[in-house]
Amino acid sequence: MGKNDGGYQNDKIWNFALTPDGGFIMVGDTNSANGDAIGNNSFYGYYELWPGYSEWFGTFDNWIIKLGPDCEVPQLTTATSVDTCIGGDVTLTVATTGQKINWYVSADAITPVFTGAELVLTNITADTSYWVEVSNCRCISPRVKVAVTVNPIPVVTVNDTAVCAGNTAMLTAASAGNTINWYSSETATAVLFTGEEYSTPELFATTSYWAEAVSPEGCTSQRVETSAVVNAVPLITVQDTMSCLGNTAVITAISEGNTINWYNSATSTEILYTGSEFTTPILSTTTNYWVEAVSPQGCVSARTEVAVTVNTLPLLTVADTVITICEGTPAVLSAASAGNTINWYGSETATQPLATGNEFIVTGLSVNRSYWAEAISPEGCASAKAEIMVEVNALPTISAQGAAVCEGSIATLTAFSAGNTINWYIAQNDTAILFSGTEFITPPLQESTSYWIEAISPEGCATARTQVTVTVTALPVITASNTDFSICSGTTALLSATANGSNIIAWFDSETATTPIATGTDYITPVLTEEASYWASAYNQQTQCFSGKVRFTVSVNNNVVPVVTFSYQQSSYCYSSNDPSPVLAAGFTQGGTFSSAEGLAIDAATGSITIRDSQPGDYLVVYQVSNPDICLDYGRFEAHVAIESCDVVQRGISPNGDQFNHYFDLTGMGVMKLSIFNRYGVEVYNASNYVKEWQGQDNKGNELPTGTYFYAITKNNGGQLTGWVYINR
Known part of the structure; x- marks a missing residue:
């Protein structure tokens, strides 16, 4: 057996021998790499044997060996399985009589992950197991496996729900096999309801709720918010309307952004029409309809009743359906409909009236034309349109020419208008007819005068009156200062007259003569032996107008011998004498002239002498008289008179x-x-x-x-x- 000491160049190898009680004793150690045992230490504890070779064990992986003396094995009590939720925390605990508690991640793990009575695991996301053992001196309990089962967090799904204001909402959540709780807020502790479907109270505004799922293992999902979206009940606006008998009605409802449905009763399920404007069928009586608005979210307004009042059609009376007028004259179209408005149209299908009122006056027509009248009641109902024909008779035409005459003359005016009657008037607006016919002879005219004529057709149409003017040229003016002449028998008379302007004088030998015997200002008559008359007229060569004739009368007188004898009472007079006058013979012919030599102050007409203005001396006084105009022959008489001083001085x-x-x-x-x-x-x-x-x-x-x-x-x-x-x- 060996343990990597980690502090030598070569691994340190300890050799152990099995003891009868199942332990080991160290018999030697070595630093060689061949697995020979070296050293002579021995102690109690746990050792990790790294891969190597042993004559006893051959090739091996890591081993855990226990070295220690004989002792009592400690007891432990622990749960062998623990449940938690993903991401949860778990505390593994042991009840024991031992002194030391080690936790391992596997049954044969050498190194404990934790030493202590409580192993706290956090944020666990998957199932896992831990092994725990308890040691008491050199005695170690068998390892006990503790399995940690990680249960999933349940998932809850919700969907927002839309309801109309004033209704409850059914909220639904799904989480298979789990319990669902409903809350009024994300942090609320009071459960509103437990179950998959939660019916809210009546809602008037959008409201949020929270749902959570609890698994059978007690795992709780996160709370999920869901909204009960409260949609407003749409508003609808509609008004009663009116229609006319035999017509449809258009009813308009307004509900912005919503669908509008129309019904024939408050409870009907059959929609008559969908849309804001509903055109009813033709109505003969007042009819009610119901309308509702449906919002895009399906919220429905209360149905609103709307009445369509059907009004009777007005009665229209037209006096004359055919009106005859003359071209250019107004046509008066008349219609009556008591209490209603009458509209006039230019065609049967026109919608824009030309005029409104019982009378419609049309002007300027030159061809036949129809118009239509329609009565509109106060409720807007229209009668059938009535046609009125306007027949237009053409105006006659007329032609005429003026005339030019001389002052005091008549004029013959002629007008022509085929097949029509021609009337003559003295003024444009006069109503009294002067004459009817084509030729009108004026009275003698003294100044330019206008007449007006019109032609009347058989249909009674009259032309506009046409002015016909007679231009009257003023007669030349003749002036004669003397029209009575007296001449002596066997002499001529000089007749004179003047004309105004550039006119000339024409002389005639009779009042009715038209051919003048002479022209010019003066006319010398032939030698006359008896009374004679002549006529003069002023004449304008351009206008051929003559003035009235002026008669000149020439009287012929026999010649008379004058009486010219006279004398003075004295042949001489002193300065102190009274002024003498001549003594005239009986029948003395007046009109002559008294004359004398210079120095005698004598009155030429009377022959009286002013003595004191005269010079002394002898004077010959001569009287002469002659007047061919009165056929008086020449007469002459002489008388002598002397003026003396006589030296008489006043006192x-x-x-x-x-x-x-x-x-x-x-x-x-x-x-x-x-x-x-x-x-x-x-x-x-x-x-x-x-x-x-x-x-x-x-x-x-x-x-x-x-x-x-x-x-x-x-x-x-x-x-x-x-x-x-x-x-x-």
Whole structure:
């Protein structure tokens, strides 16, 4: 036998001999490698024999040998089998009278894995066995096998369960052959229920529960969470609706994200339709339906009742189904439906109304056209559409031309419109017809005038009134300052007239003549021996208009010899004399002219002489008269008269502003110088070539006082005159 000492170069070999009591004694040892025994030690204990060769035992594996003296073998008590769970901890215990307890992993293991009364094993994952022995001095008990059985941890499986709010949930867990406990939380100690199926209370929110499995060996699984997913009961919104007799109704329900089912009763299981919009069959009476919403999780709402009220159709009355109008005039379409709205459409299938109301006025039609009326009740029910035909009669056409006439003339206007009646009016909107027919003769017109015409077809359609204008050209204006002439027999007369603008004067020898005998402003008649008449008219060459004719009358008179004899009462007159007038012969022919030589102040019309304005001298006074216009022959008569100074000086003057006897008048006396003296002999005024300039003033122009003054006159012929004169203011 040998034991590897581990501290020598070669293994140390001990030789042992068997003793009668079953032990060994060491008989020697050696360091050789051949297995020879060497040494002479012996002691008690356990030894491990490594592979080697012995003459006694031959080749061997490890051996355990016991060396010791005779002793009492100790007793031990222990469980031979122990159960645990995977990953669990086990404490192996021994009750013994021995002193030392060793634990081994096998029956023949030499080295113990633990020494002590309790072997604690942790986190065991597989079945295993341990051997225990107890020694007391050199005596060792037989080894006892303790088997450790590792039981598996049970596995529990659960599935989440979905329920609708207000319902219980049936939770299910599976773990074959094991007991299942249910808990309200992961750490709860109170078991809610034991069994595979757990029915929860009514739930209104998602709730978690925990399940664990307990095997028959007492192994407990980990708690597994499972959820009772509580799905909301869907909400559904629906409203009662209305339909019209003989129509379907569309009922709309709203439940976002859910399936909507329709039923014909609150308890029916037959679904009429699935969807948010349910179109009913054609209804003739008010009908109820029920609707429910089903969520994707299968939760079903309470059924909601919805009523479809069926309303009667409105009654539509159309007054005229055919309306005849004239092109371009409005058509008034009428319909009635008490308490309802009337819509008008352009076609039977149109949905967009053209107008709303009992009357629909259509304008601008030129061809036949149909319209449709429909009555809509307050509930939205529509009557059948009624057709109204609008027949459009074409408007007649009319043509006409205006005219141009001269002022005061009539005009003939002509219009044409085949097969139609033509009416003439004085104003565009007048209702009184002036004339019906194709030709209308106006009254004499003084100014441009418009008329309006229209054509009326046999169907009563009228054209728009057309304006026809008569342009009236103003007559030329003739002006004659004298239309009555008197001439002497055997002479001609000069007739004159003027026309306005660029018009000319035409002369006629009768009032009705149309061909003038002359044109121009003046017309000289032939030599006349008897009364004659002529007519003049102003004429416009462009418009051919004549003014009214003006009559000129020429009277023919016989020639007359004038009476021209006259005389003056005296043949000579002094300056102090009154102014003389001629004495005229009976039947004296007036209208002539009195004349004389220069120096005699004579009135040419009357022959009166103003003495004081005349110069002294002898004068021949001549009267001449002649007037061919009144057939008066030429006449002439002469008379002599003399003007003398007679040296008569006036005795006073009265320069008081009344212009009578205002001046000291020495006219005609040929005064070369005049001197005026006061009563004291003082000269207060003088003048050369005096005529009648002194009016009672001194040489400085100052008024002389009332009183007597004296004059001294020196005449051109050298004569001298003195005297007095009185100033009377």
